[in-house]
Amino acid sequence: MGDYCITTDSKKCIACHACEVQCKAVHNIPVGATLGKIVVLGPKFVNGVPKMSSVFLPCFHCEEAWCLNACRKNAIQRRDKDGLVYIKEESCVGCKACIKACPWRIPQWNPETRKVVKCDMCMERIDQGKEPACVAACPTGALEFGEPGKLSDKAREEYGLNLLEKNLAAGLE
Amino acid sequence: MRKIIHTLCFMCSVRCPIEVIVEDDKVVSIEGSPYVPAMKGGICPKGAAATATLNDSERIQGPMIRTGPRGSGQWKQVGWDEALDYTAERCKKIFEEYGSRSAVWAERTNLITDLSKTFQKAIGSPNHITHDAICKGSLNTACRSIVGYTDGGISTDWANTRHVILYGRNIFESIDVKAVNNLLDALGKGAKMTYIDPRVSITAAKSTQYLMIRPGTDLALNYALMNIIIKENLYDADYVNRWVKGFRELSLFVKPYTPEWAEEETGIPAGDIINLAREASAVKPSVIFHYGYRASHHPTEIYFRRSMIILNALMGSIEAKGGVFIKKGPKDAGFSKGFRKFSDQEFPEMEETRRFDGCGQEKYPIVDPAHGVGSIFSHAVLSEDPYPIKVLFNFRFDPLYSNPDYQQNLKALKKLELIVSSDISFGGTTSLADVILPESTFLERSDPLRMVQGLKPAIFRRISCVPPRYDTKPGWWIVKQLAERFGVGKFFPYNSIEDIWEYQLADLGIKIEDFEKKGFVSLSDEAIWWDRKDKIKFKTPSGKIELVSSLMEGHNFPSFPPYQKLKIEDNKFRLMVGRCAMHTNVATQNNPYLNELMPENVLWINEKRAKSLGIENDDRVEIESKAGKGSLRAFVTDMIHPEAVFMLHGFGHQEIKSTRSYKKGVADAMIQEYILDTIGGSPALDHTVVSVKKIQTEN
Ligand code: SF4
Numbered sequence A: 001m002g003d004y005c006i007t008t009d010s011k012k013c014i015a016c017h018a019c020e021v022q023c024k025a026v027h028n029i030p031v032g033a034t035l036g037k038i039v040v041l042g043p044k045f046v047n048g049v050p051k052m053s054s055v056f057l058p059c060f061h062c063e064e065a066w067c068l069n070a071c072r073k074n075a076i077q078r079r080d081k082d083g084l085v086y087i088k089e090e091s092c093v094g095c096k097a098c099i100k101a102c103p104w105r106i107p108q109w110n111p112e113t114r115k116v117v118k119c120d121m122c123m124e125r126i127d128q129g130k131e132p133a134c135v136a137a138c139p140t141g142a143l144e145f146g147e148p149g150k151l152s153d154k155a156r157e158e159y160g161l162n163l164l165e166k167n168l169a170a171g172l173e
Numbered sequence B: 001m002r003k004i005i006h007t008l009c010f011m012c013s014v015r016c017p018i019e020v021i022v023e024d025d026k027v028v029s030i031e032g033s034p035y036v037p038a039m040k041g042g043i044c045p046k047g048a049a050a051t052a053t054l055n056d057s058e059r060i061q062g063p064m065i066r067t068g069p070r071g072s073g074q075w076k077q078v079g080w081d082e083a084l085d086y087t088a089e090r091c092k093k094i095f096e097e098y099g100s101r102s103a104v105w106a107e108r109t110n111l112i113t114d115l116s117k118t119f120q121k122a123i124g125s126p127n128h129i130t131h132d133a134i135c136k137g138s139l140n141t142a143c144r145s146i147v148g149y150t151d152g153g154i155s156t157d158w159a160n161t162r163h164v165i166l167y168g169r170n171i172f173e174s175i176d177v178k179a180v181n182n183l184l185d186a187l188g189k190g191a192k193m194t195y196i197d198p199r200v201s202i203t204a205a206k207s208t209q210y211l212m213i214r215p216g217t218d219l220a221l222n223y224a225l226m227n228i229i230i231k232e233n234l235y236d237a238d239y240v241n242r243w244v245k246g247f248r249e250l251s252l253f254v255k256p257y258t259p260e261w262a263e264e265e266t267g268i269p270a271g272d273i274i275n276l277a278r279e280a281s282a283v284k285p286s287v288i289f290h291y292g293y294r295a296s297h298h299p300t301e302i303y304f305r306r307s308m309i310i311l312n313a314l315m316g317s318i319e320a321k322g323g324v325f326i327k328k329g330p331k332d333a334g335f336s337k338g339f340r341k342f343s344d345q346e347f348p349e350m351e352e353t354r355r356f357d358g359c360g361q362e363k364y365p366i367v368d369p370a371h372g373v374g375s376i377f378s379h380a381v382l383s384e385d386p387y388p389i390k391v392l393f394n395f396r397f398d399p400l401y402s403n404p405d406y407q408q409n410l411k412a413l414k415k416l417e418l419i420v421s422s423d424i425s426f427g428g429t430t431s432l433a434d435v436i437l438p439e440s441t442f443l444e445r446s447d448p449l450r451m452v453q454g455l456k457p458a459i460f461r462r463i464s465c466v467p468p469r470y471d472t473k474p475g476w477w478i479v480k481q482l483a484e485r486f487g488v489g490k491f492f493p494y495n496s497i498e499d500i501w502e503y504q505l506a507d508l509g510i511k512i513e514d515f516e517k518k519g520f521v522s523l524s525d526e527a528i529w530w531d532r533k534d535k536i537k538f539k540t541p542s543g544k545i546e547l548v549s550s551l552m553e554g555h556n557f558p559s560f561p562p563y564q565k566l567k568i569e570d571n572k573f574r575l576m577v578g579r580c581a582m583h584t585n586v587a588t589q590n591n592p593y594l595n596e597l598m599p600e601n602v603l604w605i606n607e608k609r610a611k612s613l614g615i616e617n618d619d620r621v622e623i624e625s626k627a628g629k630g631s632l633r634a635f636v637t638d639m640i641h642p643e644a645v646f647m648l649h650g651f652g653h654q655e656i657k658s659t660r661s662y663k664k665g666v667a668d669a670m671i672q673e674y675i676l677d678t679i680g681g682s683p684a685l686d687h688t689v690v691s692v693k694k695i696q697t698e699n
């Protein structure tokens, strides 16, 4: 994901799809195309207990981007400064080579512009110091955006401190 | 030019505070207000889809007068003057014969409710009803019968709770963003959540304990909980001694309702019932037996709602941190007065004081006249009892789909002489109207200020973000224009929204500029809690929590009637309805984005029952009750009680002009029978018995 990463906290996700809708609303994406997608498993019974789980799937902004390599018109490009993979709509001829090349079929066909459109991680918002629209919209804070190193740091701190707290309370050190 | 505007969403009635970014009169984004921490900057899918409604070409684009038969979709576009003049002239003729009492104003409670009530008072009709009565009429009555406040006068302290018990209160799908976050935070800190429902919802999957209950038997469960709580002394004795009246009567009453007895009725093991009582008691008073928004609606609903509030009383959780609290208003925050209200002006005496719905009077003596008994609307029109109803002012309300028994509703609406509808898009009732006075969306209009009572009371403002895209107007403007044509314009002493704001704030010493930065003004920085020992102001005649209710007993309704077992034939199902996160009641099914996410409803049916009926997943099935029938796809699952079938509320639209939702799924109203809780006033939306069969397809 370029220099960034979006993670899903399945515990907090309530499968409301606001992330998906907000992405479409701010990018003016018509019905039929979905850039960031939330995939939800369940609710279903697991050993008699109702459970569910979810994961948000925007574009991965691969380092070896199949879509980019497949585009003969150089419509798909990578931003130097942070490695984000985006599409220059004006150069797209609508051949759909990128859709076929991407292992997850992530580029989307926009039936209105008759061109391909894809998640650019809300580059513009990132440049304004904001989070991507999907992440900001999530009503429960289930999505987190950041640099992988920082996210890892935060997650480990949280886990570690919690563990230490428990140990301390139990008289262990 | 880029503008950041703080206003209130209105894709649903929660009305979340939002931040709207506008560039060159176009909405760039809608997010939760950064000034209200529990919003976490987020928004629900409906709020996110608001621009899709704003830009929808299937919206009503200007005033219209009907030219073809009702529901044919034939209209002529007219100017505002013509539409308003036409309305007034038609009304004048009708009122000459039937009086102004023949006009009912029905609306979804909104920020112009004070003005619409003013309008009815000014023209001399006692008939104003709100949609609230349909969702929670019985809850309102139940609350007043015990604590003296309406359900709107109390709320729950999600953030600090240590155990919340939800009876089908599907909080993670019937979303209020702030409540969702506060509860998730509490769960993160180790709070428990017990979810009781015949169906596994998303809330069930997020709960710490899920109990599958036999549909309609929640009251039996609660009587058994009370039985154990009293038997094992699990209640808050100090609190009960100080505040509760009628504890002895309750103790005697619940004696026979043992957990073993309840197990038979509810299907929930007695041991689980006992555990729940003990677990809840262990963290009292920071426990919430949530009394619901939607809940399980049956003819005995008032007693079910009362039972939930009584359980809170036993836990001492009313006015306790992490429990239920009484909402505080401007006076509690040290102001001498609240809003100035237009409906408090002096009006000419009404010729008719009897309401058409008998609310607060002979038929429904203890139901709240502030909301009325909306569910009897169709019945009253058809029976002309107590007098004929001829005109419906229908403001963003849809009795056709919101009230049970679609066929009866359709007949009644067709019988009316004049339907004046104000709406954003072509809803069911609007499509049957004679005149449409289209309202601007919440992004295009300013509204009267909103007083939000709570632990920290505050005043919020909705302000227009972009100019109206079509020839639509704000409600406050429409009402005043109507009033002028009815000769009662003097009760609407304003020309602009600024005039209205000034009028509302006159006694508060708050200036409208104070709303500029955040979109709201707090009336208290601190959460206002009353002293639990001595200072809780219950609004009952005794000033206490009245388990034996003077309101009810005074009208010969028993506080504790014996439980009646619920029976159903072996080959039938009980139809339950509910909501999802992607739609607001019956109003959003045609929104392009929301329609894409959830275009139709399906029928949840238990896998074992389905098998015996030869129904497989995705088969088309017919569902039929005494009221009507419909066909939809089956969702065969082990996540629903064998005795129930479930469908989402709000589908099955028949409005030709709303092409995306046209004939998608089945309207629950089509199947629901006209059954009411005749004491509390709610329709028994989950009581209808249905049969289901597979539709044989030819090939
Ligand atoms: S579209 Fe597919 S291939 Fe291209 S960067 Fe995204 S995930 Fe990688």
Ligand code: SF4
Pocket: A008, A012, A013, A014, A015, A016, A017, A018, A019, A020, A038, A054, A056, A137, A138, A139, A140, A141, A142, A143
């Ligand atoms: S907006 Fe958040 S809670 Fe809703 S589906 Fe997306 S990730 Fe889940």
Ligand code: SF4
Pocket: B009, B010, B011, B012, B013, B014, B015, B016, B043, B044, B045, B046, B047, B048, B175, B176, B177
């Ligand atoms: S819950 Fe959603 S639709 Fe309702 S007011 Fe909040 S953001 Fe708007």
